[in-house]
Amino acid sequence: MGSRGHVPQRRCAGCGRRSAKKSLVRFAAGGDGEKKIIVIDPGGTAGGRGVYLCPRLKCYDEAAGRRKALQRRLGSAGLEAGLRTEFARLAGCGDNRSQDARTLPGTAPADSNHSHR
Numbered sequence: 001m002g003s004r005g006h007v008p009q010r011r012c013a014g015c016g017r018r019s020a021k022k023s024l025v026r027f028a029a030g031g032d033g034e035k036k037i038i039v040i041d042p043g044g045t046a047g048g049r050g051v052y053l054c055p056r057l058k059c060y061d062e063a064a065g066r067r068k069a070l071q072r073r074l075g076s077a078g079l080e081a082g083l084r085t086e087f088a089r090l091a092g093c094g095d096n097r098s099q100d101a102r103t104l105p106g107t108a109p110a111d112s113n114h115s116h117r
């Protein structure tokens with residue numbers, strides 16, 4: 001359902017910005033024991049409540065680290081071991097592009113000995 005061309009948006013729990021839902025990473029509380037565990041839900045298939053984050057470690061750290069908004073919003077669930085690593089892998093396209101300025105050493109000014117006499 002929904003009108004054509006409507007892009008569902010969600011708010012990032014880290015920075016609070018709204019983005020297209022499919023560009024965000026979804027977290028859900030998993031585990032069926034008494035202790036809930038937060039897992040990444042890439043397909044958005046897990047039922048229940050979901051929390052969305054931009055694919056940026058900064059947003060993850062903001063939501064899961066300092067403010068614990070992620071945990072609180074998912075019913076005080078705990079973080080899965082290695083969750084941050086997994087998130088970083090998913091988000092890999094965002095953080096790693098700061099070295100694009102590899103200029104080739106084209107003409108080195110090394111031949112300064114053309115002194116005609």
Ligand SMILES: [Zn+2]
Pocket residue numbers: 012013014015016017053054056059
């Ligand atoms: Zn964000």
